[in-house]
Amino acid sequence: MNITIRDVAMRANVSPATVSRVLNQSKPVSKAVREKVLKVVEELNFNPNAVARSLAMKESKLIGVLIPGIDSVFLSKFVNILEEEFFKHNYTTLLCNTRCDDDIEKDYLRLLKDKYVDGVVLMTSHPKPHQIEFFEQVDIPAVFAGHTDPTKQFSSVNINNYQAMYDAARYLLENGHQRIGLFGGPFIYRQAMERLSGYRQALADYGIGYDESLVFANDYDIEHGYENGMKLFRREDKPTAVCCVSDMVAIGAIKAAEEYGLRVPEDISIMGFDDIRLAKAYRPGITTIRQPIKELSVQAAEMLLQQIRQKENYIKETRVLAHDIIVRGSCMAVTG
Amino acid sequence: MNITIRDVAMRANVSPATVSRVLNQSKPVSKAVREKVLKVVEELNFNPNAVARSLAMKESKLIGVLIPGIDSVFLSKFVNILEEEFFKHNYTTLLCNTRCDDDIEKDYLRLLKDKYVDGVVLMTSHPKPHQIEFFEQVDIPAVFAGHTDPTKQFSSVNINNYQAMYDAARYLLENGHQRIGLFGGPFIYRQAMERLSGYRQALADYGIGYDESLVFANDYDIEHGYENGMKLFRREDKPTAVCCVSDMVAIGAIKAAEEYGLRVPEDISIMGFDDIRLAKAYRPGITTIRQPIKELSVQAAEMLLQQIRQKENYIKETRVLAHDIIVRGSCMAVTG
DNA sequence: GAACATTGGGAAACCGGTTTCCTACATGTG
DNA sequence: CACATGTAGGAAACCGGTTTCCCAATGTTC
Numbered sequence: 152m153n154i155t156i157r158d159v160a161m162r163a164n165v166s167p168a169t170v171s172r173v174l175n176q177s178k179p180v181s182k183a184v185r186e187k188v189l190k191v192v193e194e195l196n197f198n199p200n201a202v203a204r205s206l207a208m209k210e211s212k213l214i215g216v217l218i219p220g221i222d223s224v225f226l227s228k229f230v231n232i233l234e235e236e237f238f239k240h241n242y243t244t245l246l247c248n249t250r251c252d253d254d255i256e257k258d259y260l261r262l263l264k265d266k267y268v269d270g271v272v273l274m275t276s277h278p279k280p281h282q283i284e285f286f287e288q289v290d291i292p293a294v295f296a297g298h299t300d301p302t303k304q305f306s307s308v309n310i311n312n313y314q315a316m317y318d319a320a321r322y323l324l325e326n327g328h329q330r331i332g333l334f335g336g337p338f339i340y341r342q343a344m345e346r347l348s349g350y351r352q353a354l355a356d357y358g359i360g361y362d363e364s365l366v367f368a369n370d371y372d373i374e375h376g377y378e379n380g381m382k383l384f385r386r387e388d389k390p391t392a393v394c395c396v397s398d399m400v401a402i403g404a405i406k407a408a409e410e411y412g413l414r415v416p417e418d419i420s421i422m423g424f425d426d427i428r429l430a431k432a433y434r435p436g437i438t439t440i441r442q443p444i445k446e447l448s449v450q451a452a453e454m455l456l457q458q459i460r461q462k463e464n465y466i467k468e469t470r471v472l473a474h475d476i477i478v479r480g481s482c483m484a485v486t487g
Numbered sequence: 488m489n490i491t492i493r494d495v496a497m498r499a500n501v502s503p504a505t506v507s508r509v510l511n512q513s514k515p516v517s518k519a520v521r522e523k524v525l526k527v528v529e530e531l532n533f534n535p536n537a538v539a540r541s542l543a544m545k546e547s548k549l550i551g552v553l554i555p556g557i558d559s560v561f562l563s564k565f566v567n568i569l570e571e572e573f574f575k576h577n578y579t580t581l582l583c584n585t586r587c588d589d590d591i592e593k594d595y596l597r598l599l600k601d602k603y604v605d606g607v608v609l610m611t612s613h614p615k616p617h618q619i620e621f622f623e624q625v626d627i628p629a630v631f632a633g634h635t636d637p638t639k640q641f642s643s644v645n646i647n648n649y650q651a652m653y654d655a656a657r658y659l660l661e662n663g664h665q666r667i668g669l670f671g672g673p674f675i676y677r678q679a680m681e682r683l684s685g686y687r688q689a690l691a692d693y694g695i696g697y698d699e700s701l702v703f704a705n706d707y708d709i710e711h712g713y714e715n716g717m718k719l720f721r722r723e724d725k726p727t728a729v730c731c732v733s734d735m736v737a738i739g740a741i742k743a744a745e746e747y748g749l750r751v752p753e754d755i756s757i758m759g760f761d762d763i764r765l766a767k768a769y770r771p772g773i774t775t776i777r778q779p780i781k782e783l784s785v786q787a788a789e790m791l792l793q794q795i796r797q798k799e800n801y802i803k804e805t806r807v808l809a810h811d812i813i814v815r816g817s818c819m820a821v822t823g
Numbered sequence: 824g825a826a827c828a829t830t831g832g833g834a835a836a837c838c839g840g841t842t843t844c845c846t847a848c849a850t851g852t853g
Numbered sequence: 854c855a856c857a858t859g860t861a862g863g864a865a866a867c868c869g870g871t872t873t874c875c876c877a878a879t880g881t882t883c
Binding site for chain 2: 870872873
Binding site for chain 3: 153155156157167168171172175177178198200201202203205206207208398
């Protein structure tokens with residue numbers, strides 16, 4: 152039914168081995184034979200079966216991307232670029248949403264191994280025991296993106312989350328804010344934890360005590376920003392500013408503030424994180440910490456591809472890219 | 488290096504065939520033997536090699552998802568749910584961003600075939616010649632989502648785009664608007680074309696002539712909404728309302744309106760499409776046409792899985808789901 | 824107790840590529 | 854001219870599963 156390499160070989164009066172060698176240039180073949188083979192390949196419109204090839208070569212041209220969920224403005228943008236980079240190099244992207252569930256993540260890792268994936272990009276928190284164990288025994292190239300591995304067992308690209316949130320808080324402090332909340336991510340994520348540390352250190356450096364009641368830890372989406380805001384902004388002792396773990400959280404928080412009749416930024420300053428496209432379009436524009444998202448994903452792809460090519464000769468790297476503070480309209484100095 | 492079915496067979500003193508039969512329950516095996524095999528499988532932590540299995544069975548447990556790009560709030564949500572449904576049924580999702588490029592799409596289709604994917608979900612416009620040709624010769628289950636196939640050669644799930652945009656326009660007309668713009672999608676998409684028709688028909692039904700200068704055709708993202716708005720809203724003869732092809736376009740349009748000092752909805756009504764989460768959180772809340780996104784994706788997955796199970800016995804279906812109009816604050820009646 | 828059906832399980836072929844190993848021939852060298 | 858060296862290309866093994874085909878052992882029926 153389907154055309155195989157043997158069909159081509161037969162028709163060209165050569166052996167399958169020769170056809171394979173012509174197509175992969177894995178061994179020199181005389182010009183005459185090569186041309187004959189290529190002609191037949193053309194005539195029959197032969198495409199080698201990728202599965203058979205995978206089996207023989209123990210590689211699949213498949214790359215697994217593990218993320219909590221593609222349903223996030225930041226991550227979908229990230230994966231979009233990853234996919235493009237991989238496609239350019241003839242790799243196809245397997246989308247693996249872990250839903251922050253370690254069991255699903257384990258299932259996916261095993262499955263990826265069984266499918267001979269050539270590499271994995273992980274955006275699912277920091278190296279966890281099961282990840283380390285897995286990669287110890289299977290030797291599949293892996294890169295962490297958006298999460299730094301302090302043990303240096305894995306390559307990673309990331310910004311300095313500690314410093315980034317430190318800078319966010321400092322910006323507010325320098326603008327006279329004394330009471331600053333944090334709508335952080337779940338602290339089981341190292342990333343969220345690092346940002347929390349940055350926030351705390353900034354407060355400490357400006358001589359302000361840490362008030363746990365101003366700190367929330369939950370998901371990076373708009374709903375949680377809203378919920379947190381609804382809880383915090385009705386309080387008497389509400390802060391004059393809030394650092395958010397994502398722009399979407401910031402937007403949710405703004406929405407909540409407005410429901411209580413608070414004006415942003417006059418009555419409360421709201422700071423975002425990521426600098427998604429919407430941060431610019433929103434009113435007020437969201438003052439935010441920009442992550443170099445395109446750079447992050449391009450470099451993650453590049454590191455992984457290099458690791459695939461070089462295998463055991465590859466030297467693991469930890470890359471840290473620069474973040475920026477983008478000043479827009481959602482924050483202002485405390486007056487009076 | 489890796490454990491194979493032959494290792495298991497050896498250790499359990501049976502043939503590989505028996506191990507296969509135990510694991511797949513493809514033929515009865517005595518209780519004693521089965522238990523022995525399972526014990527060894529357990530001991531050696533044996534996982535059958537998915538690639539070898541694919542080769543033998545001509546199936547891969549892989550499903551290709553073709554979309555213009557994952558970098559869209561609507562599509563990423565859609566794919567998120569798809570992936571979840573497929574994962575539940577042991578299928579893994581291959582992400583194929585076509586970037587609206589037919590050549591990339593063709594490449595991906597060929598690649599999917601070579602990888603023995605078990606099915607394909609297409610969100611890339613209506614059946615095009617190359618798609619029809621492809622599926623005629625390869626016989627891979629396929630479902631179109633968000634795009635209806637009028638030729639009925641493919642299964643599809645969709646809303647009635649014509650009616651949806653008709654309803655959007657009618658809502659504005661009933662609220663007294665006489666001059667209504669359209670920020671539509673590229674009309675090479677059947678979907679965008681259908682929406683344009685609905686818009687035109689509504690105008691016609693209310694006795695209003697079609698003014699091409701009020702109609703824009705470009706991408707579904709925030710930037711294009713903004714650009715269109717910047718062009719249109721500075722004109723003397725600007726409309727009192729605009730129908731947008733997505734909520735993001737609406738948000739971009741609102742931004743543009745505000746830059747010209749126009750208040751939404753007092754000076755101009757802006758209508759969205761999709762009802763993404765942000766539509767609710769935005770201020771003003773976006774009045775929009777809700778697509779039942781979860782239903783769409785769940786049903787797309789369901790139809791595809793059924794088609795995979797039933798193969799030639801499967802009867803193609805065209806499902807049309809209901810849309811809704813969600814009234815929020817971005818539109819109001821014309822006064823005076 | 825003979826004839827037959829049923830069932831468990833092994834050997835080997837198969838899926839469709841790649842690669843090793845080997846042979847036959849052409850070329851270079853003393 | 855004899856011999857070493859290099860090279861093109863074929864046969865067959867291999868990747869790791871599944872499945873067909875077959876045989877032996879057991880159960881059933883008259």
